[in-house]
């Protein structure tokens with residue numbers, strides 16, 4: 001299968017903390033890759049590097065062979081990388097449709113075309129009925145969907161989902177899982193960060209486990225759950241959290 | 243297919259045309275010079291506030307140094323007229339262009355600062371501009387420049403006693419800024435700017451070039467503020483740093499927009515209509531006690547609006563009714 005994204009020995013420290021400490025892996029076109037790990041493992045930092053938000057100290061990210069890291073988020077978006085945020089970000093003075101239009105304007109300068117694309121995307125994400133509401137008035141699960149819709153409106157090749165299912169009720173999460181599958185069926189490659197292994201593992205073809213800024217292991221879900229190091233990192237985290 | 247956005251925009255355009263037409267009729271039955279002057283000044287501030295709103299409202303970059311664009315606009319067109327005989331009809335474009343470029347020059351370093359630091363930096367820039375002109379002999383330093391009267395002319399916008407031509411000049415200025423804001427609201431730029439204002443991180447993740455957006459908004463805002471300055475200079479016939487570059491102008495340009503509702507089409511006009519007559523009346527009734535009192539009144543009004551109507555006076559009109567209905 002064709003490789004879409006290469007993360008090559010990526011390093012990033014904040015002060016003394018190595019958030020990402022030499023991370024390497026590839027993502028194949030069309031797959032859903034899980035990215036898991038305990039709090040502070042460096043998952044969001046990795047998304048920040050891939051999406052161009054924060055330049056890495058060293059190493060690089062390549063999309064279809066072209067270096068995109070360190071060249072800014074606008075370039076990454078133009079090349080086809082879109083993301084959602086762990087802490088939801090919406091344009092609260094704008095309507096839901098207008099929020100998604102901002103994304104759609106990444107591919108067209110014509111307002112009508114952007115509006116049409118945004119309406120289609122909202123329909124796809126099950127938010128069409130909310131189109132003319134102000135974004136701030138949405139419920140938390142709707143806001144998560146709005147983020148996905150906004151990102152999809154940029155017509156990405158690669159979509160980074162940062163804990164989009166966290167904090168949802170089981171029913172809402174089920175809806176989210178279905179949305180992720182629908183997005184994949186559209187031909188979008190996905191990397192999803194999720195804390196809860198039970199939620200991600202059934203969805204993904206492979207998962208990368210991060211711990212303390214390093215890759216602990218990469219593999220199919222069945223291998224991941226049996227890996228003693230993963231169990232230790234997770235149980236350790238849970239005990240610490242308890 | 244029709245939808246909310248298109249319908250709202252069409253309705254706003256129609257309302258805009260009606261309001262502008264009404265403002266064109268307004269001075270006709272009024273013979274009183276004092277009132278006509280008040281209308282002219284109100285229109286001037288409505289246009290200036292809309293120019294400010296393009297950067298401060300739509301793009302969320304609060305400038306407290308817009309006096310520099312206003313003042314430089316005054317000086318550019320006046321100098322072109324006095325030294326080279328170029329009438330204001332052309333000079334105002336030069337004033338706009340210089341001020342647009344100046345806004346880019348100011349934005350280049352200042353937009354690297356975030357939030358309140360940007361606002362603080364613009365205050366400093368405004369003060370620097372004032373001090374430069376105060377000590378610059380070529381532009382008359384503290385003495386200022388008289389605009390010589392060269393006979394009645396529309397091109398030079400000079401009239402001995404008539405007020406009406408100035409009313410229409412200012413109204414054209416208001417129309418130009420309003421239409422600019424209307425066009426921006428519906429364009430990719432407008433969407434990008436509002437996204438930058440609401441959440442710059444999310445905006446750039448969607449491909450919005452944040453810095454370029456701020457620069458573009460600043461240039462357009464500076465352009466129109468400079469044009470307003472050019473018209474004002476021709477109207478009053480005399481400029482000096484204290485009357486066109488003082489820091490209070492920066493506040494006066496921003497206040498109507500803040501009062502009326504930032505980032506809205508009608509906020510600046512409504513704000514100016516409420517604020518400017520109040521301030522002019524208070525100044526003439528309270529006499530020579532000067533600037534202090536009207537500033538206190540502004541302050542009071544702002545506090546009142548901030549407490550009662552954080553979205554500005556425009557929200558009283560139900561222009562955003564739909565949004566509130568939906569929110570319920």
Ligand SMILES: Nc1ncnc2c1ncn2[C@@H]1O[C@H](COP(=O)(O)OP(=O)(O)OP(=O)(O)O)[C@@H](O)[C@H]1O
Pocket residue numbers: 014017018019037038039040041042043044045046086
């Ligand atoms: N912008 C930043 N400035 C300073 N430190 C940061 C920054 N971003 C991340 N860090 C630090 O880097 C480490 C990794 O953080 P990161 O947010 O990437 O972890 P995470 O795996 O996403 O955790 P969580 O599951 O809690 O979201 C943490 O120690 C964090 O404090």
Ligand SMILES: [Mg+2]
Pocket residue numbers: 043044045086
């Ligand atoms: Mg995180």
